[in-house]
Amino acid sequence: MRKPWSRLVGLVLTLVFSLAPGASAASPQPSPGVRRHLSADPFARISRERLFATLRELTGIGASSLWRTSASSGEAEALDLVAARLGELSFLRAAGLEVERQHFRTYLATEVWSARLELTVGGREVEVPAHALSGNRETLALALRFDSDGAVNDAARNPVVVDGPVIVIRSAAEIAALSAASAHGRIVLLDYAVIDRGIMTTQTAGGIAATLLAREPAALVLVTSFSNVHGESHGSFVGDLSVLVSLDGVPPVPTLYVRLEDLAGAGLRSLEDLRAVEAARLTWDADVFSPGFSSNVVATIPGADRSRAVILGAHADSANTPGAMDNGSGTVTLLEVARVLDAARVQPPVDLVLAWFGSHERGLYGSTNFVTTHQELLDRTLAMLQVDCLTRPLDGIRADLYLEEWPFGRFGDPRLTWPEYLTQAARDRGATTVPLAYYGIASDNASFAPYDVPNANLVFMNPVTMDEVHYDGHLHDPYDTVELALEEADTLEAMARVALTAALRTGREDPVLRVTPRPDRRAVFVATHTEPPHMTPAGLTDLGMAFAWEGFDVDTVPYGRAVSPAELSGASVVVVLPVAAYPGGGTQEVWGAAEVAALQGYAAGGGLLVVTNSANRLKYANQVLEPNVHRGGANAVASPFGVTFGSGTLPGTSARTTGSHTLIQGISTLQMAAGNGVPFTVRAGQVLAQVGSQPALAVVDAGGGGKVLVLADLGILGNGGDQPANLQFWRNLARFARSR
Numbered sequence: 001m002r003k004p005w006s007r008l009v010g011l012v013l014t015l016v017f018s019l020a021p022g023a024s025a026a027s028p029q030p031s032p033g034v035r036r037h038l039s040a041d042p043f044a045r046i047s048r049e050r051l052f053a054t055l056r057e058l059t060g061i062g063a064s065s066l067w068r069t070s071a072s073s074g075e076a077e078a079l080d081l082v083a084a085r086l087g088e089l090s091f092l093r094a095a096g097l098e099v100e101r102q103h104f105r106t107y108l109a110t111e112v113w114s115a116r117l118e119l120t121v122g123g124r125e126v127e128v129p130a131h132a133l134s135g136n137r138e139t140l141a142l143a144l145r146f147d148s149d150g151a152v153n154d155a156a157r158n159p160v161v162v163d164g165p166v167i168v169i170r171s172a173a174e175i176a177a178l179s180a181a182s183a184h185g186r187i188v189l190l191d192y193a194v195i196d197r198g199i200m201t202t203q204t205a206g207g208i209a210a211t212l213l214a215r216e217p218a219a220l221v222l223v224t225s226f227s228n229v230h231g232e233s234h235g236s237f238v239g240d241l242s243v244l245v246s247l248d249g250v251p252p253v254p255t256l257y258v259r260l261e262d263l264a265g266a267g268l269r270s271l272e273d274l275r276a277v278e279a280a281r282l283t284w285d286a287d288v289f290s291p292g293f294s295s296n297v298v299a300t301i302p303g304a305d306r307s308r309a310v311i312l313g314a315h316a317d318s319a320n321t322p323g324a325m326d327n328g329s330g331t332v333t334l335l336e337v338a339r340v341l342d343a344a345r346v347q348p349p350v351d352l353v354l355a356w357f358g359s360h361e362r363g364l365y366g367s368t369n370f371v372t373t374h375q376e377l378l379d380r381t382l383a384m385l386q387v388d389c390l391t392r393p394l395d396g397i398r399a400d401l402y403l404e405e406w407p408f409g410r411f412g413d414p415r416l417t418w419p420e421y422l423t424q425a426a427r428d429r430g431a432t433t434v435p436l437a438y439y440g441i442a443s444d445n446a447s448f449a450p451y452d453v454p455n456a457n458l459v460f461m462n463p464v465t466m467d468e469v470h471y472d473g474h475l476h477d478p479y480d481t482v483e484l485a486l487e488e489a490d491t492l493e494a495m496a497r498v499a500l501t502a503a504l505r506t507g508r509e510d511p512v513l514r515v516t517p518r519p520d521r522r523a524v525f526v527a528t529h530t531e532p533p534h535m536t537p538a539g540l541t542d543l544g545m546a547f548a549w550e551g552f553d554v555d556t557v558p559y560g561r562a563v564s565p566a567e568l569s570g571a572s573v574v575v576v577l578p579v580a581a582y583p584g585g586g587t588q589e590v591w592g593a594a595e596v597a598a599l600q601g602y603a604a605g606g607g608l609l610v611v612t613n614s615a616n617r618l619k620y621a622n623q624v625l626e627p628n629v630h631r632g633g634a635n636a637v638a639s640p641f642g643v644t645f646g647s648g649t650l651p652g653t654s655a656r657t658t659g660s661h662t663l664i665q666g667i668s669t670l671q672m673a674a675g676n677g678v679p680f681t682v683r684a685g686q687v688l689a690q691v692g693s694q695p696a697l698a699v700v701d702a703g704g705g706g707k708v709l710v711l712a713d714l715g716i717l718g719n720g721g722d723q724p725a726n727l728q729f730w731r732n733l734a735r736f737a738r739s740r
């Protein structure tokens with residue numbers, strides 16, 4: 001068994017030494033006018049020491065709270081650090097570097113004000129490093145089980161303190177034998193392996209955990225221990241996505257987690273040693289917010305040719321772990337790219353956009369908000385590379401650097417043009433990568449796919465043997481540390497080489513990467529009143545790709561920006577997304593009269609207007625979340641065309657087509673999100689699909705040759721997971737829009 005934190009002390013000291021003052025004073029003052037003379041090979045300047053020094057700084061953030069968890073103060077601090085580092089790059093600043101901080105909201109967020117644990121061993125009380133859990137990512141009621149006062153949006157400091165004798169549990173059998181009387185008033189020290197869903201099914205782990213909580217112990221401390229052996233526990237998901245965060249129907253209990261390796265100060269070196277603990281005192285203060293507040297940092301380095309761009313992305317947040325690999329590795333890689341360009345005084349051939357995304361772990365909030373608000377940039381982007389992430393594979397697993405892309409194989413062209421190109425190009429720089437097709441949400445690169453931006457995610461893994469990359473690669477566990485990342489230092493350096501290759505060579509060679517026709521039509525999605533970004537094309541991947549395949553440029557009017565006739569001019573189709581906003585956010589989401597007039601004018605002028613609705617918030621693969629209290633808002637747009645959305649929901653998950661309209665040719669049923677359709681009536685029009693006798697899809701004449709297509713459920717346009725059942729409909733829709 002490896003003990004990474006003891007044998008690496010020497011290396012750590014080396015890093016500190018190399019960072020001594022003066023190390024950066026050697027870089028010359030900026031002088032953009034002579035940069036071409038002074039250019040040195042930036043690849044030679046990639047520094048392992050700098051990569052790891054930055055990683056150390058990054059992983060120190062939030063150690064006493066939630067690390068860099070999505071929409072937490074730690075995440076904000078990490079993004080501040082990135083922005084501060086960019087501010088130090090004097091050559092790039094003189095060359096026009098711009099840094100944007102983009103703010104947005106998430107459905108849920110958690111903050112931890114205090115998480116402390118004192119253990120009494122041999123009559124001596126010792127405080128040990130302890131961490132609080134971040135609650136459920138999607139469901140407020142479940143998330144509030146991990147709020148110490150149980151009240152949403154209350155930020156008052158009111159810690160819960162539990163003091164008492166302990167009981168050590170190291171097996172499911174001990175839980176089964178535990179009586180309520182023996183659990184009463186006690187703090188349970190639980191070997192996390194007993195409920196670790198990394199090594200058993202979620203159902204099994206959940207059953208064991210529910211049994212324990214039903215005994216109502218006074219508090220719970222999860223104890224993880226390191227292992228690099230497949231089949232053994234090493235704390236997977238302990239801080240963020242353990243089975244505890246989805247439990248319901250059992251009383252909540254104040255819970256912290258600790259790493260066995262951090263208990264040495266209390267004289268505890270093995271899980272068996274826990275039995276020497278006489279008593280514990282746990283202090284816990286955490287608050288849940290809905291909505292949460294998050295942000296991106298976006299740096300633009302002007303290229304020699306400003307009409308084109310390359311985007312590099314990484315998510316700055318972590319899953320309540322030190323996050324050295326996921327995704328500290330990507331975060332420092334992007335910073336290193338900027339640093340070496342600055343040091344070598346190199347201007348990239350085309351605009352280089354470095355994007356550090358927030359709240360990836362809650363569902364790619366950062367990149368989905370980014371794409372929606374950077375439409376002009378996407379139209380001139382040659383390719384996007386996401387760096388997410390380094391892993392430390394379990395013993396016996398051989399990993400490689402993969403470049404995974406969601407290609408157009410479902411439309412007939414499975415080529416991986418960007419991963420293939422980058423693999424060739426990076427080889428010249430000593431980095432080996434392997435192209436891989438992945439039809440799903442791998443990382444933030446997926447947010448770019450519906451906008452037809454060639455995209456790839458750089459990840460160190462083995463797609464065959466690493467069937468659960470988090471468990472198999474030490475992601476989302478408390479050992480995702482710099483010490484573990486150092487064991488793959490060569491790989492991190494190779495990742496920086498790949499990223500720098502993408503930044504410098506792509507723009508210079510301008511390879512043909514898109515497999516779609518040059519766009520000669522526009523599809524405009526109107527998200528003016530649609531706050532959840534997953535309900536925009538960013539979360540409707542196949543639909544966006546279907547439009548691109550038929551020669552459309554897909555554009556979105558972002559949340560919060562009024563729609564006007566100018567936004568809609570020249571559009572062959574306009575999709576009005578549901579009115580939806582985070583319920584606790586207090587925003588009034590109402591279509592303005594001028595906006596309605598713009599949409600109405602577009603249809604009356606012969607356009608194809610698609611009006612959608614959604615009874616709930618939807619996320620990837622038609623996951624149905626909390627009710628959409630704004631669903632009635634769609635009527636402002638629908639009613640001028642004789643369409644009225646009503647109350648209730650359409651039952652089931654499919655609608656049967658009726659008639660022979662072009663839009664439904666070759667289709668007998670349309671898949672819907674479960675119970676998400678909003679029933680509507682239509683005064684005059686043709687029903688194309690229905691649930692029972694209620695319309696789910698209808699087309700209405702808008703006069704002047706214009707058409708209005710009404711969808712009861714945005715889920716009809718939503719990703720169908722592995723099998724996109726409605727692909728034919730999306731293709732029909734794109735062709736219909738094109739033919740008009």
Ligand SMILES: [Zn+2]
Pocket residue numbers: 315326327388389443
């Ligand atoms: Zn990641």
